[in-house]
Amino acid sequence: MWNWLALPGTLWMSAFFLLSLALVLLLSFGTTDNNFNPHFGTSLANVKALVDDAYLKVGLRSLVYAALTAVICLVVAYPVAYAIALYGGRFKNALIAAIVVPFFANYLVRMFGWSVLLGDDGPILKAGRKLGLPASFHILNTNTGVILGLVYGFIVFMVLPLYAALERMDVSLIEAGRDLYGGPLRTFLTVTVPATRQGALAGLVLVFLPAVGDFVSAQLMGGPDQYMIGNLIQQKFFEGNNQPLGSALTMVLMLVLLVGMIGYLRRARKDEQDAVR
Amino acid sequence: MSRRSELASPASANQKQAEMSAVVTSSPAAAAAAAPTKQRRRRVERKPRVAIAITAIFFVLLYLPIAVVVLFSFNSQKSLTVFKGFSFRWYDEFFHDHDMIASLGMSLKVSAVAMVGAIVIGVALALGMVRARSWLGSYAGFIMLIPLITPEIVTGVASQLLFKGFYIHLSTTTVIVAEITFSISYVTVILRSRVAALNPELEEAAMDLGATRWQALRLVTLPALMPAILASAVLIFALVFDDFVLAYFTTGVTPEPLSVRIYSQIRNGVRPSINAVGTLMLVGSIGLIALALVIPRFFGRKGGLDILSGE
Amino acid sequence: MTAIDAATLSPSAAADCPAVRLDRVSKSFGAPRSAAGNGFAVRDVSLDIAAGEFFSLLGPSGCGKTTSLRMIGGFADPTEGSILLDGRDVTGLPPNQRNVNTVFQSYAVFDHLTVADNVAFGLKRQGVARGEIRKRVGAMLDLVQMGAMADRRPRTLSGGQRQRVALARALVCRPRVLLLDEPLGALDLKLRRAMQVELKQIQREVGITFIFVTHDQDEALTMSDRVAVMNGGVVEQCGTPEDVYERPASTFVASFMGTSNLMDGVYRDGSVAITGGPTIAVGDRGLRAGCAVSVSVRPEKIWLSEHEPQMVRIPGTVAETVYSGPTTTYLIEIAPGVTVSALEQNTDRSRNEERWVNGARVELGWRPEHCLVLESAPADQSSLVAA
Numbered sequence: 008m009w010n011w012l013a014l015p016g017t018l019w020m021s022a023f024f025l026l027s028l029a030l031v032l033l034l035s036f037g038t039t040d041n042n043f044n045p046h047f048g049t050s051l052a053n054v055k056a057l058v059d060d061a062y063l064k065v066g067l068r069s070l071v072y073a074a075l076t077a078v079i080c081l082v083v084a085y086p087v088a089y090a091i092a093l094y095g096g097r098f099k100n101a102l103i104a105a106i107v108v109p110f111f112a113n114y115l116v117r118m119f120g121w122s123v124l125l126g127d128d129g130p131i132l133k134a135g136r137k138l139g140l141p142a143s144f145h146i147l148n149t150n151t152g153v154i155l156g157l158v159y160g161f162i163v164f165m166v167l168p169l170y171a172a173l174e175r176m177d178v179s180l181i182e183a184g185r186d187l188y189g190g191p192l193r194t195f196l197t198v199t200v201p202a203t204r205q206g207a208l209a210g211l212v213l214v215f216l217p218a219v220g221d222f223v224s225a226q227l228m229g230g231p232d233q234y235m236i237g238n239l240i241q242q243k244f245f246e247g248n249n250q251p252l253g254s255a256l257t258m259v260l261m262l263v264l265l266v267g268m269i270g271y272l273r274r275a276r277k278d279e280q281d282a283v284r
Numbered sequence: 285m286s287r288r289s290e291l292a293s294p295a296s297a298n299q300k301q302a303e304m305s306a307v308v309t310s311s312p313a314a315a316a317a318a319a320p321t322k323q324r325r326r327r328v329e330r331k332p333r334v335a336i337a338i339t340a341i342f343f344v345l346l347y348l349p350i351a352v353v354v355l356f357s358f359n360s361q362k363s364l365t366v367f368k369g370f371s372f373r374w375y376d377e378f379f380h381d382h383d384m385i386a387s388l389g390m391s392l393k394v395s396a397v398a399m400v401g402a403i404v405i406g407v408a409l410a411l412g413m414v415r416a417r418s419w420l421g422s423y424a425g426f427i428m429l430i431p432l433i434t435p436e437i438v439t440g441v442a443s444q445l446l447f448k449g450f451y452i453h454l455s456t457t458t459v460i461v462a463e464i465t466f467s468i469s470y471v472t473v474i475l476r477s478r479v480a481a482l483n484p485e486l487e488e489a490a491m492d493l494g495a496t497r498w499q500a501l502r503l504v505t506l507p508a509l510m511p512a513i514l515a516s517a518v519l520i521f522a523l524v525f526d527d528f529v530l531a532y533f534t535t536g537v538t539p540e541p542l543s544v545r546i547y548s549q550i551r552n553g554v555r556p557s558i559n560a561v562g563t564l565m566l567v568g569s570i571g572l573i574a575l576a577l578v579i580p581r582f583f584g585r586k587g588g589l590d591i592l593s594g595e
Numbered sequence: 596m597t598a599i600d601a602a603t604l605s606p607s608a609a610a611d612c613p614a615v616r617l618d619r620v621s622k623s624f625g626a627p628r629s630a631a632g633n634g635f636a637v638r639d640v641s642l643d644i645a646a647g648e649f650f651s652l653l654g655p656s657g658c659g660k661t662t663s664l665r666m667i668g669g670f671a672d673p674t675e676g677s678i679l680l681d682g683r684d685v686t687g688l689p690p691n692q693r694n695v696n697t698v699f700q701s702y703a704v705f706d707h708l709t710v711a712d713n714v715a716f717g718l719k720r721q722g723v724a725r726g727e728i729r730k731r732v733g734a735m736l737d738l739v740q741m742g743a744m745a746d747r748r749p750r751t752l753s754g755g756q757r758q759r760v761a762l763a764r765a766l767v768c769r770p771r772v773l774l775l776d777e778p779l780g781a782l783d784l785k786l787r788r789a790m791q792v793e794l795k796q797i798q799r800e801v802g803i804t805f806i807f808v809t810h811d812q813d814e815a816l817t818m819s820d821r822v823a824v825m826n827g828g829v830v831e832q833c834g835t836p837e838d839v840y841e842r843p844a845s846t847f848v849a850s851f852m853g854t855s856n857l858m859d860g861v862y863r864d865g866s867v868a869i870t871g872g873p874t875i876a877v878g879d880r881g882l883r884a885g886c887a888v889s890v891s892v893r894p895e896k897i898w899l900s901e902h903e904p905q906m907v908r909i910p911g912t913v914a915e916t917v918y919s920g921p922t923t924t925y926l927i928e929i930a931p932g933v934t935v936s937a938l939e940q941n942t943d944r945s946r947n948e949e950r951w952v953n954g955a956r957v958e959l960g961w962r963p964e965h966c967l968v969l970e971s972a973p974a975d976q977s978s979l980v981a982a
Contacts, residue, residue, distance in 0.1 A: 008497050010420050013412020016405045016468060017424045023465045024430055027442035030449045086335035087342045094332060104577055105343070109350060111519075112569035113526040115543055116562035119550055120349025123356075130352075159349075213433075220435025223528070227550065237437045244441065244533070257441045261434075268433050276426060488670050489703035489761075491690040493768060494720030503716075507707040 028261070035258045037251035046251075053255035062239070066259070069235040072150070073218035076157040077165075077211045083158070084165040084210065089199070092173035093181075103170060110163035115223065121159050122227040125152060148230040156224030161217060165210035172206025173199075212271045216264055236260050350566060357559035374560035384561065386539035390456060394541060395525040398463040403517050405464070406471025407509070411501070413472065414479045425476075431469040439466065440533030447534065455536035462534040463527060467520045474519070478512040511583040518576035522569045612682045613643040614804045615667060615772055620676035622662050622828075636662045638828040639676075644806060644821075646771075649798050651807045651815040654825035655851070660808045661700075661776055663825070667806065668697045668774050681771060691720070696765035697774040702757045704749040710760050711736070711745040717768040735767040738797065755786050766797070772804045779814065791818055812852050816840060824848045846889045846969050855891040856935050859971060862888045867968065872930035876907050880968050887971040892961050894924065894938035899951060902960035911935065913955045925951055927959060935959065 035054065037047045056062070091102045109117065123129055125146040136142060146152045176199070184198035200207070222237030236256060243253030356363075360371035378384055413424040431439060443462040447454060486508060490500035506513070528543040535544055542565065549558055622637040637659040644650045652660035665671040667678060669690035677686040685693050696717070705713050714732045723731075736742045739759040749757055758778055765773055775794075779787045795818050798805045809815050815822045816836040823833040824847075832844040843849035850857055860869040863884045868874045875890060882888065902908060914934060915926035918941075925937045937959060951957055 008501075009412045009416035010418055011412070012408040013416055013420055013424045016409030016412070016472070017420065017427060019405060020409075020424075020427045020430070020465065020468060023446065024427065024442070027446035030445040031438075031442050034445060034449075083338065083342065086338040090332065090335040090339040094336065104574070106346065108570055108573045108577070109346060109566075111523060111526070111573050113528075113543065113562065113565045115526075115528045115546055115550075116353060116566055117349050119546075119558065119562060120351075120353040124349050124352050159345075216433050217435050220437040222437060237435070240437055240441060244444070250445075253441065254445065257438055261438055264435070271433060276429075483701055483703060485699040485701050485703040486705065488668075488690065489697070489699055489705075489764075490716070492668060492670075492695075492697045493717035493764065494691045495716075496691060497689075499720070504705055507705075510707070 031254050031257050031261075034251050034254035037254070039249055039251060048251075050251075053252045056252060057255055057259060062256070065234060065239055066236055066263075068233075069219050069237070070263070072154055072157060072235060073215050073221075075154055076161065076218045077215040079154065079158050080162045080165040080214045081207060081211060084162055084169050085207075088166050088169035088173050092170050093178065103167075106163060106166055114160060118156060118160060118223055118227050121156060122147065125155065125228070147228055148233070150229075150233060152228040153225050153233045153235075156228035157218050157221060160221065160224060161214045164213035164217075168206040168209040168213065169203060170206075172203035176202045209271075212267060216267055216271075219264060220260055353559050353562045353566065356556065357563040359556060359559070362556050374557040375564075377557045378560045378564070381557070383539065384542075384545065384557075387542040387545040390539045391525055391542040394456060394459050394463060394531075395521045397460050398467055398524045399517050399521045401460070401464040402467030402471050402520050403513060406468045406516075407475060407506075407513060409468060410472045410475035410479050411505070414476060428469050428472045431466050432473065436529035437533075440529050443530065444533045453536060454534055458534045458536070459531050459541060462530050463524045466527070466530055467524060470520060470523065471516050474516045475509065475512055478509055482508055511580040515576045515579040518572050518579065522572035522576070525572075526565065526569050613679075614646040614648070614681060615642070615644040615806065616679040616682075617642045617663065617667070618677045618679065620663070620666060620673045620678065622659075622666060622671065623674045635828045637666070637673075640825075640828075640830050641676075642823055642830065642833065644772075644804060646804055647802055649795065649805045649807065649818055649820045651809060651819040651822045652825060653809055653812060653815040653822050653851075655810055658825040659828040660810075660825050664697075664774050664776055664806060664808050667772070668695055669693050670697075694771045695774060696768050696770040696772075697776065698758070698761045698765050698778050700776045700778070700780065702754075702761040702778075704752075704757045704760050704764075706749050709746050709748060710741060710752070713749065713760055714764045714767050716764060721768070731767055732763075735763045738766075738800070739763045754781050755790065758782070758790070762794075762797075766801060766803075770803065772806060773798075775805060775807045777808055777810070779809070779811075787814075794818065816852070824851060826851070841893075843891070843967065843969070846891075846971065849889075849891045849967065849969060854894050854936055854938075856894060856897075858890045858933060858935075860888060860890055862886050862968065869930070869933060872933040873909055875909065875966070876963070877966050877968050878963050882968070882970070889969045889971050891967040891969065892935070892965055894936045896961050896965040897935070897937035898960045899925065899937055899939060899957050902958070903962065905963065906960035907963055907966065908958050908960045910956065910958050913951050913953050913957055916951065916953060925957075927957060929959070 033047055036049050036051065038050050038052065039046070087106075091099055095102050124131055126132070127145060127147065132140065132144070132146065135144070146155065180198050180202060181194060184194040188194050188197055219235075220237050222235060222241050225233050225235045225238050236259075240253050240256045240260070243249045243256065355367060357374055358370050358372070359367050360369035360373065409424060409428060413421050413428070415421070416424075439462075443458075443465075444454070447458045452458060482505065486504050487497075487500045490504040491497065495503060526543060527541075528547060531541040532544050532547065535541055539545075540548075542561070546558060546561055546565075549555060617640055620637060620640050621635055623635050640659070640663060652663060654660045662671060666673050669685070669688055669692075672687055677684050679685065680693060680695065690697075705716065708716070711732055714735060715728050718728045718731060733742065733745070736745055739762055741756065741759050741763060744752065744756065749760065752760070758781075762778070778794075779790050782790060791814060794805075807815070807818065816839075819836055821833065821835055822839050823830045824839060825831065826847050832839055832848045834842075839848060840852050843852060843855075846855075846857060849855040858869045858872065860867040860872075860875075862877075862880065862882050865879050866874050866876050867888055867890050869890065877890065898906065909929050911927040911929040913925055914928045917924040917926070921941060923939050923941055925939065927935050927937060929935055
């Protein structure tokens with residue numbers, strides 16, 4: 008009976024993903040006609056085009072942005088998760104909920120608010136200028152702006168696994184570590200970090216992977232100089248009307264992330280099996 | 285208010301820990317004079333303060349954009365950065381904007397249908413996945429994880445090509461189908477651990493009392509899962525309603541889902557009514573999600589993030 | 596509450612047809628609760644359980660008793676052998692098609708239904724009329740003394756109360772056989788004792804067969820008409836509580852049922868030379884000379900004073916006295932390293948008013964028929980057919 012229950016869902020998901028990804032792959036080798044309609048084909052033109060410097064630059068930029076975002080998220084989320092998990096007391100659940108709930112509310116609107124906040128006429132820069140910042144200092148349309156946007160968008164995926172790991176950790180380890188190692192920073196590095204390694208790793212993956220493909224942040228917080236792969240793909244599909252090239256770009260994105268995905272899936276499956284069975 | 289209590293409890297905890305370390309370390313460290321011990325006490329107190337300060341700033345920064353949007357939705361002037369006075373004009377404008385209202389209706393419809401579809405398929409999938417000891421069960425467990433780690437843009441592109449490749453015109457239906465697919469993963473993840481935690485003797489008891497396997501499922505298992513099912517239903521509704529990227533790639537011409545329309549407006553030049561729409565969406569979503577986290581309490585269970593513990 | 600009347604018996608049930616028969620049943624690896632070393636949770640077990648009997652499956656964790664019970668209930672299928680209910684082969688039938696009901700170890704009470712709805716569940720499945728359901732549910736709840744709680748939710752009930760709900764829910768369906776899987780395990784001592792008495796009363800009143808799984812030998816002895824002692828997937832002995840206690844068939848049964856004072860030795864000509872100890876006269880047991888045996892005498896059968904003339908007597912020294920209220924246990928060393936425990940009631944009626952203290956020299960005595968001699972070879976896997 009259980010097999011019958013699982014069947015519809017499995018078929019749906021398989022059909023959807025396997026088919027759609029297959030189509031993306033196929034279209035990568037396709038062409039566009041004069042009316043900008045895409046056709047399947049066996050052209051390698053798109054693949055060749057991808058090796059162009061411009062695209063490589065964008066690709067590299069996306070990876071770097073995502074990596075920086077992941078690291079910054081780690082650095083920022085650790086103290087937050089730490090403070091809540093170990094010192095939150097009765098309010099632990101409420102605090103975590105207070106973080107999670109807005110993150111699952113509208114991404115677009117929050118990013119919009121963030122972009123207004125960090126804009127040239129926004130309160131932060133206005134206050135900053137009163138405190139002596141030069142008038143030419145911008146946040147929007149810079150690398151910093153986009154990265155800040157990415158961090159804001161994805162940091163919850165770092166807070167949650169870290170929090171879960173810290174919660175599960177035996178607090179007496181920290182106390183023992185303090186006795187042994189003395190300084191709180193050393194204790195943190197030698198006791199807390201290794202114990203929560205899994206959580207940190209999960210967080211890094213959960214932030215990095217979606218961040219690489221993001222385009223909203225670069226759109227709202229940056230300009231053409233900050234465009235990421237996601238923006239290019241969006242262009243090809245909606246404005247440039249070169250869907251085969253867009254598909255090719257998507258394929259590249261997928262392939263590059265495939266390594267990370269497979270690694271994460273393997274670990275997730277193992278954890279799930281250990282938990283369920 | 286919660287932040288103050290945050291600072292209160294760690295402070296007392298710090299004191300205790302400082303005293304503990306002082307006691308423990310002062311004896312073995314025979315040569316330790318008063319100075320090093322005092323240093324240690326200060327350092328122990330400092331570190332959590334830093335963490336707590338960062339947390340406080342974090343919360344402020346988290347909610348500041350939301351505050352900005354909400355605040356300026358009531359702005360009496362067009363400015364997005366200078367608050368001139370209190371007014372409902374942007375809400376008024378929103379409610380009289382037919383296109384906007386049409387988009388709102390479309391979003392609501394998509395969310396409702398996607399919610400039902402995802403729940404039906406997802407609950408079945410979660411049950412089958414956990415209970416079936418077959419290759420199908422393992423494969424199901426694998427495939428339902430994929431949407432969760434795929435960047436949304438890839439899902440978007442893939443979905444659009446899937447429809448276009450089969451000559452299906454993009455429309456409300458295509459959005460619904462795509463959203464259902466994405467939501468199934470969320471439902472399954474949430475329910476997976478709930479299903480695994482169910483007492484297997486419950487179903488056995490039902491069958492012992494004369495129920496067939498399907499009756500046992502309907503009369504015992506599903507009611508036992510009901511809090512989780514309802515909570516994830518509400519969650520899915522909110523997620524789909526807010527979703528942008530996937531809807532962007534799979535929607536037809538008009539009416540677009542609300543989030544897509546907002547996006548176009550942002551790109552085409554900002555109108556302050558965006559703040560009004562944004563505020564409404566935020567309030568709606570936050571309300572729904574908070575509701576989802578609280579639903580188990582109505583069934584006498586603990587609410588909160590246990591629901592999401594599947595992640 | 597009427598006892599199950601003859602009309603509910605199936606026509607094929609003759610007076611001599613057992614209510615439940617396990618015929619050479621085995622269950623191998625892959626069973627959810629297997630523990631026996633060779634991969635068999637249950638190995639070649641045959642049992643006949645008569646109608647109206649209170650029958651217990653007794654044994655340590657992992658001996659196969661729960662697996663056997665589950666197979667009778669239909670929650671697991673035997674790898675070999677067959678299961679018959681009232682002469683009808685039900686092997687392979689799902690639980691909802693067997694006229695058997697179960698009280699589960701976790702009680703498995705449905706939290707989303709009231710107490711009354713829980714009890715009515717099985718009747719609804721049977722299609723019984725609503726009025727009839729209400730009547731029978733009411734009567735059954737009164738029987739288990741839960742009448743006042745009919746509209747309560749299980750979440751507000753205590754463990755003992757939930758157990759009664761589970762019991763009522765199963766009994767109301769009028770099964771031929773009721774299976775109980777360690778139902779009293781989660782209760783505290785006092786409540787457990789009270790429930791033991793109550794269960795026995797209910798069984799007598801309702802008159803159906805109870806099959807009761809437990810690891811508590813006290814429980815099995817006090818409640819059962821017959822007991823099957825299981826170990827490692829095999830039934831080592833099946834008989835009345837008295838049979839099993841006074842005449843254990845193997846060293847395992849002897850030591851599992853209470854204290855047994857097992858001593859290893861070698862049999863020769865009506866005596867057993869205890870390893871590292873004295874030689875004890877046991878009489879002619881029909882065993883061949885030189886075979887390894889275990890000797891056992893129950894502590895309560897050992898007399899420390901006023902011995903009868905035909906008793907076997909052994910000298911010893913009191914090593915330890917353990918006072919436990921109504922009785923005192925004396926640990927007596929009869930040889931270096933060989934200790935025997937003797938149980939005496941503190942009646943203060945013996946002419947030797949002294950209580951034997953540590954270090955005192957005493958003489959142990961027992962009637963020859965109370966001394967058990969069991970062959971030391973591991974019990975073979977012979978199936979034991981009930982008397």
